[in-house]
Amino acid sequence: MRISISINGVKHDADVEPRLLLVHFIRDLAGLTGTHIGCETSICGACTVLMDGKPVKCCAILAVQADGSEITTIEGLADEGRLHPIQEGFWECHGLQCGYCTPGMIMSAYGLLQENPDPTEDEIRHGLEGNLCRCTGYQHIVDAVRHASRQMAAKAVKAG
């Protein structure tokens, strides 16, 4: 099937098998390997990307289902080389160790903060429950998201 998917603002046209997973389209056809595969069953969340602005687990979506959509991956989050506040938060608060879950964790946090810009600790934990991390014990991840939420609020005030 001929499909067209825009990833981080770049259009990718390809003739694909209907069974091709979106995550393989992103990693193998578009060559963006920041989106990781951890379970192939939509449990771990390592493959989370934004599809038309909403976080989705792309190991459980077919590429053909994403035909015509806009995808944002971890590589597309920084703005002209300037890290996104969520990326800054993970760096500042030691929100990662091995880094394998991190891209998915950051993309899920992005979705969470869009819906709820000022989440409580419980809301962050609930919001990220679809993403697994085996290194950190999660506390620093929660801190990172809170840090990002504060930075984004301060930025919004400045901009407003």
Next chain:
Amino acid sequence: MSFLAKYIGQKVRRTEDPRLIQGIGHYVDDIKLADTLHVVILRSTHAHAKINSIDLEAAKSSPGVVAVYTGKDVEGRVGFVPCAAALPDLKVPKYPVLAQGKVIFVGQPVAAIVATDKYKARDAADLIDIDYDPLDVVTDPEAAVQADSSVIHEEFGTNIAFHHSAGTGDIEAAFKQADRIVSEKLYHQRLAPVALEPRGVLAHYLPGEQQMTLWSSTQIPHLMRTQVALMLGINENRLRVIAPEVGGGFGSKLNVYAEEALLGWISMQLKKPVKWIESRRENMTSTIHGRSQSGTVEMAVKNDGTLLGLKYQVIADMGAYLQLLTPAIPTLTGLMLSGCYKIPAISMQCTGVFTNRMSTDAYRGAGRPEATYLVERIMDCVALELKMDPVELRRKNFPKPEEFPFATATGLFYDSGDYEKSLARALEMSDYQKLRAEQSEARKQGRYLGIGVSTYVEICAMGPSIALPAGGWESATVRVEPTGKVTVMTGISPHGQGEETSFAQIVGDMLGVDMDDVLVIHGDTSIVQYGIGTFGSRGLAVGGAALACALDKVVAKARKLAAHILQTDESSLTFENGRFVGAPNDSSITIQEIAQAAHTAHNIPPDFEPGLVATHFFEPKNFTFPFGSHLRGRGRQGDRRGQGASIYRR
């Protein structure tokens, strides 16, 4: 040498993070080589079965398939999966990389399918028809030692892999003198380590150069190089193992697996790069498991709570084969049976048994958490029996700070400790007395409030070489480049621990250079001198010590050249913040200037070797013994947040 702690102990942002938070680091599956073929491994669906036949015809003619291999192809050509642990009379079964005639655990590799893409390889795997004759299965380690159990390795005539005794002191006398003996049966359940990145291997053999590069998600690139070279019958120095970004290990990647040698061998056959990436399902069945001990612990005590002796009789589940350290894991339990307490006599009797399951091996603590659990559990049972406060029982039996180094009846010397202090802090943080008062009040009202207390001590910084099969030292090279930038090559292989940062902190302070001028290279056996790897809480403690020793050598060499250039005695010079000062004429010289002078070699003493590089192999004299306390109250309404406390000292 004096240095200003500009970095060590300060909050710094991790050096590793910019690439990881932007998704531009490289784990094995992110490395793409042209013409790479993809391997899918067909695994046993039986826990114990004879293989009558394997029909490969349909798979071989499936679109995109390049080759299909089974046990017959590798027999006599690829060596057995290695076990490095040595115990007296240990039975080590031959562990082929592809099953030969029978399978003995679910997930055992049976066939390898090579195709032009992974979807096509997977399609072909579905076309392979294997005729199995199922045999009796034994998965319960306690059943495996019974006379009527089926025997997994017929050549041994038994499922018992080894017997191991540990401990010292007069255990029988201790139990005779005891006022009471408290015993408990304990199970440590089997579990899967589940690093978030599954395992993966990319092998690339160059027939012209007769050299192979093997990228593997591993904690031990150098040990893997040695073992895989032996398995493939190639010279070790022609095999380059690279551990790229590694997405967690937790001990599960402290191993040499069938797939590493198998992929190397396939690349040698096909003369192309070949890649295998483990699926999560494979990770559950075919990467090592942890724990799986069942045992009885007995404590001999006096009525006043004084501990006299501890016995632990345990059956340890090895699984079907022995992986790299499988039989060594329960011996670590034996070493830590004294916990945080003075126990004059300790005895462990361990029986290692084969079962029809994936091998057990090192997982998060590797035998030591088992010891902590059983010691702490029996302490609670003793407190209950004696109607003593579990905190008081623990305090009564702690060695005092002045009793360190403390010799245990398991043969260890705990270097230092203050167990009372960490427990006191946990009690204070959780307001223990108030918690107990609330508990007794709750009981009067018919409600239950549980209070759990635990202390722990762990054997870390593995370790003196005598304790490890391939040595326990670690290596570091420090090279100050002509421009003054500092390159570190470390034998450890971090996979989330952050030593690119912490080692740069050490260099920054000890050489007085900017952290950003330091590059830490690890995980590449063609760049880095031989090393042991990252496991057993050893990266910073042993690898960092090697680095500090190498830095001392660099400074000593730089001092020689500084004295020559400044025309003074070495002894008159002080090295401060990256500069040698104290020359009589108030002149000084920086480490960067020395590095340049050492490389141009235009003005050096006659006996001075050009360049500014030093290597150190550090042999630790002892392990380290970090300790801590944990306390938490929990009611039926759930966790009593704010009343839990964890105190750890590393």
